[in-house]
Amino acid sequence: MNRSTLITYGAAASGVLALALFVGWWQVDGPGTPEPAAQRPLPLTQMKFQMTDQDGSTVGPTTLLGNPSIVFFGFTYCPDVCPTTLSDISGWLDDLGDDVADMNVVFITVDPKRDTVAAMAEYVSYFHPAIQGWSGTLSETTRAAAGFRASYEKVATEGGDYTMNHTASVFLFASEGQFLGTIDYHEPREFAVPKIRRVLTRA
Amino acid sequence: MKSSIAATVFASCLFIGLPTITVAGSEDVVVEDAWSRASIGINRPGAAYMTLRNTGTDPVTLVGLETPLAMMPDIHETTTDANGVSSMAPAGDIMVPPGETVSLEPGGLHAMLMRLQIKMVEGETFPLTLNFADGGALTVDVPILGIAARGPEG
Numbered sequence: 001m002n003r004s005t006l007i008t009y010g011a012a013a014s015g016v017l018a019l020a021l022f023v024g025w026w027q028v029d030g031p032g033t034p035e036p037a038a039q040r041p042l043p044l045t046q047m048k049f050q051m052t053d054q055d056g057s058t059v060g061p062t063t064l065l066g067n068p069s070i071v072f073f074g075f076t077y078c079p080d081v082c083p084t085t086l087s088d089i090s091g092w093l094d095d096l097g098d099d100v101a102d103m104n105v106v107f108i109t110v111d112p113k114r115d116t117v118a119a120m121a122e123y124v125s126y127f128h129p130a131i132q133g134w135s136g137t138l139s140e141t142t143r144a145a146a147g148f149r150a151s152y153e154k155v156a157t158e159g160g161d162y163t164m165n166h167t168a169s170v171f172l173f174a175s176e177g178q179f180l181g182t183i184d185y186h187e188p189r190e191f192a193v194p195k196i197r198r199v200l201t202r203a
Numbered sequence: 204m205k206s207s208i209a210a211t212v213f214a215s216c217l218f219i220g221l222p223t224i225t226v227a228g229s230e231d232v233v234v235e236d237a238w239s240r241a242s243i244g245i246n247r248p249g250a251a252y253m254t255l256r257n258t259g260t261d262p263v264t265l266v267g268l269e270t271p272l273a274m275m276p277d278i279h280e281t282t283t284d285a286n287g288v289s290s291m292a293p294a295g296d297i298m299v300p301p302g303e304t305v306s307l308e309p310g311g312l313h314a315m316l317m318r319l320q321i322k323m324v325e326g327e328t329f330p331l332t333l334n335f336a337d338g339g340a341l342t343v344d345v346p347i348l349g350i351a352a353r354g355p356e357g
């Protein structure tokens with residue numbers, strides 16, 4: 001079995017995440033509220049992080065406002081889950097056709113050390129042209145994941161390399177930034193495509 | 204480069220053909236729908252998928268993989284927990300009961316191809332040897348599809 005090796009930024013991620021969750025809970029739900037919505041991503045308008053997209057432009061949560069968005073986390077050294085998610089999403093986008101012309105579709109790396117802007121640019125070029133690839137510094141990645149309530153962790157593999165455990169859900173946001181729901185990993189297309197369509201028709 | 208790969212492939216085929224191997228069960232394994240995705244360079248690990256069907260009357264157990272494509276092939280399993288977090292770990296031995304099928308498919312079991320020796324090029328194939336607990340081995344040619352492939356049909 002792989003032994004999880006939480007490295008510094010993983011630990012930092014959980015620390016910031018815990019803090020963000022606490023602050024979020026305190027502000028949104030207040031003490032004594034029965035169910036703090038711990039897993040719900042913040043609205044994009046309340047997130048704060050800065051990254052670089054595949055074209056070298058500076059981007060962040062506010063870049064996404066004005067159009068509905070699909071956002072998910074992953075890394076390009078991921079042989080199984082990530083290419084599957086990107087190809088699933090490419091398939092959904094193909095099904096939706098011109099309806100998705102203005103939609104933001106963003107793949108955020110949890111492994112910016114290996115996933116440079118150039119690496120992300122090459123990787124996303126193999127999938128649906130609407131898919132963007134964002135990478136940031138380690139601390140900006142931590143801030144982004146905290147906003148989305150996503151988690152990730154670096155794990156050593158047999159050959160002295162490492163892989164990343166990470167949230168594989170796909171997040172949907174309205175054009176004004178509200179979180180509208182998730183599409184879980186491996187959710188069949190019959191469910192995923194109508195969900196996206198609902199987000200689009202809201203806009 | 205090419206010729207050394209061919210030599211390795213040839214050598215591994217010879218190895219499979221050695222008459223000293225006596226098997227009990229693994230000769231009844233049929234591999235179907237094998238596929239993999241093209242790689243970007245050789246730094247990232249690859250993954251291959253297939254269906255193992257045991258047409259025999261004894262259980263067979265897949266214990267390991269070999270391929271000239273990758274120095275460290277291993278069977279992995281991806282799991283996704285209740286919070287939606289996906290992780291991947293060596294799956295250990297895979298038992299295929301008689302008459303049953305085990306699928307290596309995206310998001311579940313996969314042949315993890317670590318330390319690629321050569322780039323996986325769309326349209327090519329590579330040999331992957333499955334080693335079984337009874338000493339038997341089966342080499343399959345795995346087609347390499349595009350990076351965005353979703354299944355054996357592309």
Ligand SMILES: [Cu+2]
Nearest residue numbers: 080279291315
């Ligand atoms: Cu794996």
